[in-house]
Amino acid sequence: MSGKLTVIVGPMYSGKTTELLSLIEIYALGKKNYLVFKPSIDIRYSEEHIVSHTGLKAPAIKVTSSDELRKTFAEHAGQLDAIFIDEIHFFDENIVQIIEEIIYSGVNVFCVGLDMSYKHRPFKTTVQIMGIADEVIKKKAVCHICGEYKAVVSYRKVDDTESEIDVGGMEKYIAVCRDCYNKLTGRFKGN
Numbered sequence: 391m392s393g394k395l396t397v398i399v400g401p402m403y404s405g406k407t408t409e410l411l412s413l414i415e416i417y418a419l420g421k422k423n424y425l426v427f428k429p430s431i432d433i434r435y436s437e438e439h440i441v442s443h444t445g446l447k448a449p450a451i452k453v454t455s456s457d458e459l460r461k462t463f464a465e466h467a468g469q470l471d472a473i474f475i476d477e478i479h480f481f482d483e484n485i486v487q488i489i490e491e492i493i494y495s496g497v498n499v500f501c502v503g504l505d506m507s508y509k510h511r512p513f514k515t516t517v518q519i520m521g522i523a524d525e526v527i528k529k530k531a532v533c534h535i536c537g538e539y540k541a542v543v544s545y546r547k548v549d550d551t552e553s554e555i556d557v558g559g560m561e562k563y564i565a566v567c568r569d570c571y572n573k574l575t576g577r578f579k580g581n
């Protein structure tokens with residue numbers, strides 16, 4: 391039987407990693423076999439764990455590319471019930487096909503990532519994985535400006551970079567609602 395693909399998306403601080411950690415705990419309590427992956431670029435809180443903004447964590451295998459993930463998975467072929475991947479937006483797009491192969495080998499896959507960059511543009515890898523998912527959970531955060539529980543975008547407080555990839559936390563990014571994002575950036579005309 392094929393596995394199931396669950397994708398958890400949303401802006402920064404929306405509880406994506408916390409939700410992934412809860413799912414990992416369910417598998418751990420059930421004594422299931424699983425692997426947890428993170429991209430090696432993410433050195434924000436730890437190189438060897440996935441870590442939430444509140445400090446909750448779980449050990450993880452860091453991989454430099456989707457191909458490294460595929461190879462590590464292949465070493466455990468036939469033994470796994472699930473894999474968990476944090477920060478999927480940092481992966482190259484080949485991860486999409488690799489995840490498809492993993493699901494069809496009967497393993498459940500849980501992915502977490504940003505759906506939008508601070509430039510309000512979809513992150514390609516995340517969006518492609520959402521397109522093939524069985525279930526997409528879209529989370530929101532509390533808007534850092536107005537305090538409403540409707541933040542769907544991450545706003546960059548410091549100078550923009552050329553790349554939309556830039557690891558960081560509160561020193562660089564806040565979660566905001568659409569109205570506050572537009573007030574801060576003036577990007578969309580509105581009425």
Ligand code: ADP
Nearest residue numbers: 402403404405406407408442443444531532565
């Ligand atoms: P994500 O992986 O989506 O960035 P985490 O699961 O690591 O989120 O962290 C979620 C936690 O971040 C919340 O439980 C809360 O304690 C904290 N937090 C900080 N700022 C906010 C915010 N603006 N809205 C919601 N939670 C926030």
Ligand code: TMP
Nearest residue numbers: 401402403507508544554555556557558
């Ligand atoms: P988080 O969703 O767990 O808070 O982590 C998001 C990571 O992605 C964090 O290291 C900052 C980074 N990031 C980017 O690289 N580009 C972006 O546009 C945004 C919003 C975050």
Ligand code: MG
Nearest residue numbers: 406407441442
């Ligand atoms: Mg996170």
Ligand code: ZN
Nearest residue numbers: 533536567570
């Ligand atoms: Zn707001």
